[in-house]
Amino acid sequence: MPQVSMTVNGRPIKADVEGRTLLVQLLREKLGLTGTHVGCDTSQCGACVVHVDGKSAKSCTLLAAQLDGANITTIEGLAGADGKLHPMQEAFRDNHGLQCGFCTPGMVMSAVDLAKTNPNASEHEIREWLEGNICRCTGYHNIVKSIQAGAAAMQAAK
Amino acid sequence: MYDFAYHKASSVADAAAKAKGNDDAKxxxxxxxxxxxxxQRLARPSDVIDLAAIADLKSIAAGGGAVTLGAMATHASVAASADVKKAIxxxxxxxxxxxxxxxxxxxxVGGSVANNDPAADYPAAVLGLGATIHTDQRQIAADDFFLSVFTTALNPGELITRISFPVPEKAAYVKFPSPASRYAMIGVFVAKTAKGARVVVTGAGNGVIRIKSMEAALDKAWSAASLDGIAVSASACNGDIHGSSEYRAHLISVMAKRAVAAAG
Incomplete structure (x- = not known):
């Protein structure tokens, strides 16, 4: 059974995994980080989005063994050590960017990657970027507003 | 998912050695x-050989009249490459x-081309630009590479290392995505190359196909109007719940004209 070492939310971890163990299984089942959700399990819905070496990826479509040595950030790793929410999380709260909340961890992780890649994304670019994140409650309008506000807050905090 | 033995290859030679003599390795x-x-348990490899650690497969280079993509260049890195954006x-x-x-x-790119999904985008560019597929054993011309659905000229254990795309005079790719899956219902790649016009369709049937009648018309005059009245037979197209074969055949003409217009 391969052993993997990686950094998760700034903390070094080691785990024994099977070849077939998915990153999301390692995060949820072995590390107890259940903020990352499994929605469709077919790499379409984006509820499982995390950052791998700073870039968003679907943790249901990555093998844990692939990520030996990688730096992983999950939704639990966004807020400050003092519990202060990340500006993107604040923006989702302020703009009512969620209803049931199931897709939200993936939405926020995807949005943070967008704000880093393209800080001044237009509404159209935000909607295009959300191709891989499915929400069945909101109709996306407030999610887009949240991401606009969150990206602006991230810029302002620089 | 069935379990398998996971291996990380350190080089192309190491990957080939790990796959050698094992037809159940992937x-x-x-x-x-x-x-x-x-x-989905649609495949059951005994061994999975991960290529991600092979750094020299990730390169992206333009020059000498071609863009050369390492097999492990990600779609995001190709999309963001200033060299690729400028050349093609x-x-x-x-x-x-x-x-x-x-x-x-x-x-x-290497994964997409080796997989040859009949609705994938990259095979359309590979065939549309007359690219050359370099493997650890040989070079294969795009025209000889794509054989059928999920089937290519690659031998078992043969590994794509890079793909070289000749820079065309002009080119464009336009697709009509399925509203649900976003896969191409039909995608058309057109290119005006030194060796003539090329028109390649993905999503129609058993993999990418060239539409020679459209290529001949564009060789006479490169304009969307040149494609007026050139129909593709519905028998060349799949029909399914997303669209009939007649619908896909019609889409080919529409997308081809849009692609020529977009190429300028």
């Missing part, structure tokens, strides 16, 4: 198709339109 590039396939903007735009941002961060 190479993994970005894994964005392979992992979903494994999860249609190729960068095609990469930008694959899947979603998270898939583009992991999925690779």
């Amino acid at each position: 190479f993994m590039a970005g894994g964005q198709t392979l992992i979903p396939t494994l999860k 903007p249609a190729l960068a735009a095609l990469a930008e339109g694959i899947g979603d941002p998270q898939v583009r961060n992991r999925g690779t």
